[in-house]
Amino acid sequence: MPDKNIVIGVGNLLFCDDGIGIIAVEYLKKNYEFTPKLELLDGGTLGFNLHQYFIEYDNVFIIDTISTDAKTGDIFKIPSDELLGSGSYKNTAHEVEVVHMLEICELYEKKAEVTIFGIVPQDIVTAKIGLSEVLESRFESLIELVIKELESLDIITIKKSSISLQDIQKELIR
Numbered sequence: 001m002p003d004k005n006i007v008i009g010v011g012n013l014l015f016c017d018d019g020i021g022i023i024a025v026e027y028l029k030k031n032y033e034f035t036p037k038l039e040l041l042d043g044g045t046l047g048f049n050l051h052q053y054f055i056e057y058d059n060v061f062i063i064d065t066i067s068t069d070a071k072t073g074d075i076f077k078i079p080s081d082e083l084l085g086s087g088s089y090k091n092t093a094h095e096v097e098v099v100h101m102l103e104i105c106e107l108y109e110k111k112a113e114v115t116i117f118g119i120v121p122q123d124i125v126t127a128k129i130g131l132s133e134v135l136e137s138r139f140e141s142l143i144e145l146v147i148k149e150l151e152s153l154d155i156i157t158i159k160k161s162s163i164s165l166q167d168i169q170k171e172l173i174r
Helices: 016-031 047-056 080-085 093-105 133-152 165-173
Strands: 005-010 032-035 039-044 059-065 075-079 113-119 156-159
Touching: 005 016, 005 047, 005 133, 016 032, 016 039, 016 059, 016 133, 016 165, 059 133, 075 080, 075 133, 080 113, 113 133, 133 156, 133 165
Parallel strands: 005 039, 005 059, 059 113
Antiparallel strands: 032 156, 075 113
């Protein structure tokens, strides 16, 4: 039986770069097909309510912004064991919630391998739907990193469409 895999985009679409996870998941839904089936979830600001996915799935991939001293637009792939072992990533509400969920899931017999794909934001406070220019310029690199990870698990990714990032963002405003 193949592994159950899910990509979860988290964040708040209403605060500029904070919505990158949601935008990325929508972009993947519109532009790719995956075999075997891959679940794509807009996790929004569900926070602790995402814990069920950490137990139900074999691999959980989270796309979000990440607070660190790195340069705006820098992209990180962080496995759960590194996230649990480091206090340096626990700076925003999302990051704290993910770490707490991982700690809670340590108590369960079965838990997912969790990987965070984080990008350093420019602006997560301005009330605006849509990414900053810096994150727009780095978006394809983030998507490519996620796809590369999926393919390493023998998930076939097929590009089915070429809907642009700008069009995805416009759709999400409606």
